[in-house]
Amino acid sequence: MSTLSKPKHIGRNISRIRELRDMKQEALAQAMGTNQQAISVLENSETIDDAKLEEVAKALGVTAEGIKNFSEEAVLNIISSHDDSTLNSTINIQPTFNPLDKVVELYEEKEKLYERLIQAEKDKVEYLEKIVKGK
Incomplete structure (x- = not known):
C-alpha cells in the first residue's frame, strides 16, 4: 500500500502566514505591486512557481522554504511553549x-x-x- 502524502497547498500557507502577520490581501498586493484579486488567485493556487513564491516570501518577510514548510501545529507549539511570564516580559515596555x-x-x-x-x-x-x- 502506498503512503503518498497529500502535497501542501502553498496558497493556503501564504494565506495563513499573511493572516498571522495581520496583513490584508490589499496590503500584500501593494507590497508586491499587484492587485487584491491577484493575491486571491494566488492564495487559491495549490502550487506556485518558484520565482513568484520568492516574490511573495519577500513581501511577507519570510523565506520561500518557510512558506513551503509552514505548519500551523508548529506555530501553535511555539506559542504554547512560552509561559505567560515570558510573553509579558517581552511586551512590557518601561520608558x-x-x-x-x-x-x-x-x-x-x-x-x-x-x-x-x-x-x-x-x-x-x-x-x-x-x-x-x-x-
Whole structure:
C-alpha cells in the first residue's frame, strides 16, 4: 500500500502566514505591486512557481522554504511553549524618562525659540529705521 502524502497547498500557507502577520490581501498586493484579486488567485493556487513564491516570501518577510514548510501545529507549539511570564516580559515596555519632564522641556524650548524670533524682528525693525533715517 502506498503512503503518498497529500502535497501542501502553498496558497493556503501564504494565506495563513499573511493572516498571522495581520496583513490584508490589499496590503500584500501593494507590497508586491499587484492587485487584491491577484493575491486571491494566488492564495487559491495549490502550487506556485518558484520565482513568484520568492516574490511573495519577500513581501511577507519570510523565506520561500518557510512558506513551503509552514505548519500551523508548529506555530501553535511555539506559542504554547512560552509561559505567560515570558510573553509579558517581552511586551512590557518601561520608558527611561518621565514624559512630563519631556513636555516641560519642549515648552521651554518653544519659549526660547519664540524669544529669538521676537529679537530677530526687533533687529529687523531697527535696521529698517536706520535705513529710512539715512535717506
